[in-house]
Amino acid sequence: MPYKFKSRATADLIMLDANGRKLLEIIGKSPDEVHGIITVEQIPAAIVALEAAAAEDAARRAQPQDEAQEDAVPANQDGVALGQRIVPFVDMLRRSAADGKEVTW
Incomplete structure (x- = not known):
């Protein structure tokens, strides 16, 4: 189920299930x-x-891989970083706070 975040201060933000769940768990x-x-x-x-959480993810991605994991996909290349995923959501939160509006889903 995709998540649809709404605020009277911004346009709606739609996230896929896994990404929306992770952000909600973090907060x-x-x-x-x-x-x-x-x-x-x-x-x-x-x-x-x-x-x-984004800083922690970036630090984890920056660490060198173990030799046992050499054949695995490196952590810093396994897709979109959390720091990138949170940008639109954090922007929505900041704009909502500035306008005194809550965010719902």
Whole structure:
């Protein structure tokens, strides 16, 4: 099920299930709920959590691979980094906070 994030401050943001679930888990929301809300008061903490998770992901990707994993796909080449995935969502959160509007899904 894709996630459709809405705010009165921005256009809608649609994410595929796996990506939406991961972002909701990072900010401490239950991805199993059909509908939810990120209040204006919760937005700053959500942004901090997302940016910390992205920094952790970037650090993990920058670490050299073990010799046992040489044949595996390197972590820094396994697709889109979390730091890239959070950009539109963090932008939505920032704009929503600036306008005093909550984000729902």
